[in-house]
Amino acid sequence: MVQSKKQKYTFLAFCLVPTFLMFAVFTLYPLFSGLYFSFFDWSGSSQNKEFIGFGNYIKLFHDAVIPNTIIHDYFLVVTKVIGIMILALFFAVALTQLKIKEAPFYRIVFFFPNIMSVVVIGILWTFIYNPSMGLINSGLEFIGLENWTRPWLGSETWALPSLVLPSIWAGIGLFMLMLMGGISNVSKSYYEAAEMDGANQWQQFWKVTLPLVWPQIKISILYIVITTLNGSFVIVQVMTAGGPNNSTHVMGSYLYQQAFVQYNFGYGATIGVMILVLSLITVLLLQFLMRRDKVEY
C-alpha cells in the first residue's frame, strides 16, 4: 500500500497542474496582458494599436478625475469596513451569546442579501432611493421630516454616501456567519471563568470574545478591502454609472468608462494596473497594521 515516489508526484501533479494552468490562463495571462496593453494607444475594438511607452501612465498622473476616484474608493472601503464589522460583530454576538430563540431565522434573514446578485441589490436600492416614489423619502415624509428628503442618487453631494448603505446591507450576512463560527469555537468555560471573576457582558466581549475571534476579524477586514477595491464597480455602475458629474466614480467604474464607453482601452488597462498596485499596497499595509500575536487562554 505504500506509494512509490513516482506515484506520489503524479498524484500531486494531478492535483496541482490543472489548477495552476487554470490560474495561469484566467489570472496570470489577463494580468500580464493588461500590463502589456497599458503601453498602447488602442481603442479595444480593432487590431490597430500603437505603442506609446509610458504615455498612458503620464496621462494617468495628469487626469483630474483619477484622484477623486481613488478618494471615492477608499471612502467606500473605510465606511464599509466600519459599518459591516460593527454590525456583523453585533449580530454575531447577539445571535450566539444572547440565547435568542429565533436565532436560526435571523441568521437566514441577515444572510439573505448575500445570495442576491449585486446587480439586483443595486436596482432594488435605486427604487428605494427614488426621490418621488422611494421608500426613504416617503418614510421621511411620513415621520414629518420633509426637509430631509432629497434626490439621494441625483445629488453630487449625497450620491456617494448613498451607495454605502446598500453595500453594507449586502455585506453583513457573510461576515456575520464567519464571526459566528469564530465565536462558537470559543470555549464556554472562558465565559464561566470570566463571570466568576465578576466580568459583565461588555467586559466579556472586550476581554474574551474579541481577542479570540481576532483572526476572523482580520480576514473579514482584508476581504472587505479587497472586494471593495476590485468590486465596488458593480454597485456604482448599476446605481449611478459614476455620475452625477463623476461624483461617484470609483477606479473600476472609471476604468470601464474609459475602456468601453470612450474607447480608450489602453488607458483603461493602465487604470487596471493602478488598481492592482493600490490594492497590493493597501493589503500589505493592513497586514502590517493588524499583525497581532495569536491569543490563547
Added chain:
Amino acid sequence: MNKLFNGRRFLLIGMLLMLALVAACSSDGDAGDGEADGDATETSSTPSTDANGEISGDLEIQYFVGGYGDSWWKEVIADFKEAYPDVNVIEHAGPNINDEMRSRWISNDPPDVVYIDGAGSSETQMVEDGQLMDLTEWVEGIELEGGDKLVDSFIVQPGKFDGQIYSLPLVFDTWGTWYDRALFEENGYEVPTDFESFISSMEEIKAGENIDPLVTSGQHPYYFLRGMLYPAFSAAGGEELLADLITGAEGAWTSDTTLEVMKKVERLQQEGMFDSGLGALNHTQSQMNFLLHENAFIPVGFWLPNEMANDIPEGFDFGFIPSPMQDPGEPFAIVPDLRPLAIAENAENPDAAKAFVEFAFTREYAMSFSEHTGAIMNITEVDLTENENVPSYLTEANAMINDPEQVQIYEKPHPMSADLETPIGNALMSLMLGNMTAEEFVEEAEKAAADYRN
C-alpha cells in the same frame, strides 16, 4: 488502492478534464446573440459569387435591437432571402450585440454588414480604426426603385470623413421634445413655439400640476446635449457653430453665442424647471417618469412611443415638437441623428453585403420602416400621410420637418467623439443641478475641448 493511483491513468484523466474545461470556456464570439439564427457560428469563407455570377454564400448581418424593435429587419431579411435564395443570411442581433460582436471585430473577422446604433457602437471610432469599407464610388451607382439615384434621395447626406463616405444613413432620427397632447388639451396648456413660450408653458404646468416639468436622463447627460443643446446652438449660431462645438474648435465653447445658450439652461435650472432627481435617472426611468406625468416634457428621439409601448397609460397621446430653445420669431431647429448601415472593410462576402444594402434602401421599405418603428427612414418623397399604420405624431412631425418656415434642419459633420462628449456631459449635469454657473460651464467645456484637441 494501488491501482487507483496509477500515474498514467491519472494523467490521462487530468488531460481530459483540462480539455473539457478549455472547450467549455472557449467562446465562438456568437454566444447569446438573442434573436440570431441558430447556425450563427458557421463562418466558412464561401465564394461570394457562383459560376454564373450570381450572389451566393454566407452573409452575416449585425444589427442592434433597441427602441425600434426588430420586425422591420426580419421583414427585409426575409424578402432578401427570397430574392437571393443562394445567400445564407446569418443574423447577429440583440440589445447587447455591439458588445457581443466586439471580439469578432478585434480579431479581424467582422460580419459583412453592420447597422451602427446603440450603446457600444461608434461610427467615428470604426472609421478611425479602418473597419468600414469606403463606399464613396459604389454609392454613386445605386438607384431606388423609381430610378432616382440614392445619393440624391437622402433626406440628410451621408457623413464624410476626409471627403470619403464609409456608411449610408439608414434611420433619420431626430431628437425633439415630447409632451402628452391629451394632458395639454385637457388643461389648456400652451404647446411651446420658442424658448420664451417654453418657459411660460412650464410655469403654467408647475402651477397646475405641481410637478417639475422637464426631465432627462442624468446618467446620460448627452441626451440633453443632443436633444436640447444641439438645436439651441444651431438656431443661435448655425451649422458653423455646431460643427465647431462638435469638433472642439478653439474658442467655440467660450464664444458669446454658446454662453447665451448656456444662460438659457442656467435659467431653466434657477426657475426650477428640471426634475430635482434627474441626476440619477437612467434612460428607462426618465421615460417612465414622463409617461407617469411626473414631468411634462422630455427631450428624446423618435424611439420613445415604440420602446415604451407596453407602459403607455390609457389616454396618453404623444405630441412631438422640435426642442423649443430658439428665440421668439425664429423657426425651430432640428439636428438629425442618423443611424447608418455600413459594410465591413474586411467583409468576407462584400458582393452579398452590397446587394443587401442596396436591397434595403427603397421607398417601399422606408414606408414599412415608419409602420414598424414609428420613425423615419432617411429617404425623401415617402408620403406617410395616407398610411393609416403610421402614427399621427410621425406624420405631423414629418410634415413639420419638411416645412422650412417652421423648422430649419441643421446637419452636424459627424457625431461628437465620446472623449469630448463625456467631460462636457459631466459639466452639463453639474450646471443642470445648480452646482455650476453657465460661465463656469463654458470654461470647463473649453478645457475639455483643449484636452480633446491634444
